[in-house]
Amino acid sequence: MALRKGGTLMLRSLFPQGTVLRVAPNIFFFLSHYLRGTEGVKLGRCHRHRWREAPGKRTRLRSRVEGTGAEERLAWTCPRLPRRRGVGVLGRTEAGGSLREPGPGQRDANELSAAAEGAGVRSELESSDRPRQLWRLEVSEGLLSMFPLAEKDKTIARLLFSTGTCPRCIFRFCCVDFHAPYKLPYKDLLRELENFLRTEDDALTLEATEPPPKKIRLQDTEAQIDDRSQNGGEMTTVVKDENMVLEKPYLNACNLCLGILQEFCEKKFIKKVCQKVESSGYEFVNLVFSVSFPPQLSVREHAAWLLVKQEMGKQGLSLGRDDIVQLKEAYKWITYPLFSEELGVPVDGKSLFEVSVIFAHPETDEDCHFLSTSCPDCFKPAKNKQSVFTRMAVVKALDKIKEEDFRKKFPCPPNSPKVFCSAVEIECAHGAVFVAGRYNKYSRNLPQTPWIIDGERKLESSVEELISNQLLTVFKAESFNFSSSGREDVDVRTLGNGRPFAVELVNPRRVRFTSQDIKELQQKINISSDKIQVRDLQLVTKEAIGHMKEGEEVKTKTYSALVWIDKAIQKKDIEFLDGLKDLQINQKTPLRVLHRRPLAIRARIIHTMETHYIDEHHFRLHLKTQAGTYIKEFVHGDFGRTKPNIGSLMNGTADILELDVESVDVDWPPALDD
Structure with a gap:
């Protein structure tokens, strides 16, 4: 792992060994700026989508390069470290062979040559007659990643980190809207954030300080753990090494996401959800993943936004609430690929199969209660709602409350919780499946629907039950809803081509049927009773049922x-x-x-x-x-x-x-x- 001075970008294990990326020239040069001198990375040209080593020779670099319009680059190999390569990009030569001044991220040829020789490695100049449309980046060991925060974000990041905010929430409030950084392991993010926030003075102090004896350090560290855990401070763990002992921050619940972007993004939790999915018995080819967060998260995020906005105002900058990456979006960026990998199916927002997780955090439930006195009209009892403090009601109240009133009644920044939130429910459900067809009724003593008067059943069966009960069993559904194009009386037969009908099967577990399966199901219904017969049985969409209803009156x-x-x-x-x-x-x-x-x-x-x-x-x-x-x-x-x-x-x-x-x-x- 190498960290570039300034802390804006770093190398990380993001792609497995042997990964090959083909990128446009402008992306190649951007990456090469940060990859020079990096172990385990090879860059080169890709000609017509094929890898071709550019012609060149081992030589000492000169500040003047021959050729017209050629792209030049320096590649060096360390014999002592197999498959380790470093790359530095030069400039583009102009007509006549004079080398342009190195642009952003480019180094002078003499500087590169000196750096290579000083490292005791061989240098190699590679060139081509013309620029290529595609360039190739090959990662032979380790992986590449970008730390998303820049120097301008350091003040906000330090402020939030000092109040107990996790790295991913810091990314959200620094408006990091690309996915890759959120997906990195949490402990790695925590370490890199600390490196990013560490000043040069801190580094010098750490290097100059004489380390105490190992025994004393162990005793002091253990005493700190006991003391800080008793006082509700940050928990630490000691990592014992052959030469030294390091202290690393342990996972404490974030004061903004309450741990959702911490342990609930890890593979352990994803596997727990996937085990629930696999044991539920549903058939599915894709899924939609939905989450329900505690409403107090909106209050805590609002408090952090006011804090950050105030700090940015001191720098003459502004931050709108819509500029912050939403918690739900960040959570999906991290978890969607993990679900797809674990279950082997894509996550699709249009899927009928839904996996939902409901989070709760009883410790902070009262965070919302002060809003009911400030904005009482936003919190009104509603049917089927256990609490008036719904997410929509809280968001509506936050839009109405004045900033100064909010600051008086809620701490900015919010206090750190003692425990993580919990996933109280993991549920699976499949959207309704619709089956349609036509039925003939041959009995004059069979109602279309169950005939019940004053709670007393008059006849033992009905058309609806003879058809739907068979479907209910085969589709493994929870319930059904039967509808038809009109209805006949109990003593009326339905002959000819029959009457169109549709059955809505609620939350079915089996949904994958071939045309032969449906034909066999139709035969099973027809064999079960001599009072009815079914024809043209088929799976249909919900929208198609509208054609049947239109025909009732037309x-x-x-x-x-x-x-x-x-x-x-x-x-x-x-x-x-x-x-x-x-x-x-x-x-x-x-x-x-x-x-x-x-x-x-x-x-x-x-x-x-x-x-x-x-x-x-x-x-x-x-x-x-x-x-x-x-x-x-x-x-x-x-x-x-x-x-x-x-x-x-x-x-x-x-x-x-x-x-x-x-x-x-x-x-x-x-x-x-x-």
Whole structure:
């Protein structure tokens, strides 16, 4: 590990041995500025996506380089350390061969040559005739990483670090919005942050101080641990080495994130969540990861923002609340790759499978309570809410409260907690899956849905249950919701192509089915009962169900009714009904459904009628009507609530003995080939 003077960038183990990166020329030169003299890194040109050693020779570098428009670089190899290379980039030569002044991050050729010879290594000049579009960075040992804080961030970083803020939260408040630094191991971040904040005077003091005897240092360190732990100070651990003893900060809960960006970003916790996922029995090809943080985190972040904003104001700078990287974003940057690696599936925000973690921190629950007196209108009781201090309510109150009032009632910076927050719930859930098809009903003693009156079940089964119970078992779902394009009465059959239906399966654990699996499931439903049959069974989307609902009121339906008439009739007495087209009727809400439907007068259209004479008191009537028409009431009149009706048209009293639905003209779901 090498740390460049100034502490802005450092080398770290970020890529495994053998990693190859292809980068654009401008990125190459930026990296080379910080990689010169680094062990375990090799840089070179990549020609047409192939690695090619640039032509060159071992020589002493000169300040004047021959060639036009060539990119020059110095590479040196240390024979004593295999696979260790260092690189320094020169400038670009102008026409005539004169070397430009070294730009930012470039060193003079004489300086590089002297540095190489002083280190006792061989030097090599490599050049090419023209610049390449792609350059190659090969990491042969160790890894590359950038420490994200610059010199301008040192004041804020030191301020936050001294108050008990973790490195990742310091990055957030220094507006570090790229992912790589957050993903580094926490202990490494802590060490590098300390190195970054250490002044040159501190380094000189450490080097000049005569170390005490090992025994004394061990005793003093142990005494400090006991004393500081008893007083709630920072815990330390002693690392024993052959030549020296080092003190390193241990993990204390951050005063801003309460430990969420500390131990809950480690692989140990990720594995715990993944074990819960794998044991839940769900099938999934991707997942969405959601977290619920304690609302007091917003209060603590607000306090830190006021502190940092005040400090930056002294430097003539500003910091908006939106400039700070959100805790949830930083947490996702760190954990998403870990989840993908552990479970072997991508994290996708559109996935139906959700893994959620709920965090809590009882020690700081009262952090929000002062807001209820300052902004009482923001905290109102709501249904299904255990506490009025929800995250949205707290954020709303923080937007309203004045800064001076906040400072009086809450410490800035916030106090350090004694313990970490905890993950109180780890839950898995899968979004609903929808299955659609068409059903035929052959029984005149089977309701569409369970028939229960005053808590008493009238019939033992229903269309809904015969279909959905089979689906519930196969999909391993918790519950279901059944819907259809209209409904028939208990004594009405549904024939023809059947009635479209859809079943919403809530939180299913099995979701991966082939077309053959669905076909076998359809056969299983049909074998289970002779009262119904299912066809065109298929998986559909939630949006597609809207086509079925649209057809309920727009499409037409065809019926067949067996009609009885009180007076004796001949065939010629009913033939006039065949000639009636688009007959408009007005139907007041039928008495039999008035308990569940609002009282209203509905206009409906009888498009066509066709009669078949049976005997002097019976005939069969085939009707094509507007969806939503009450056919029974159209026949017998419902005590005059439907006008006109078959009885009034024939100047007699009519009644309906049997009714069948022959077709429901909704082109959904799509027909499947058997």
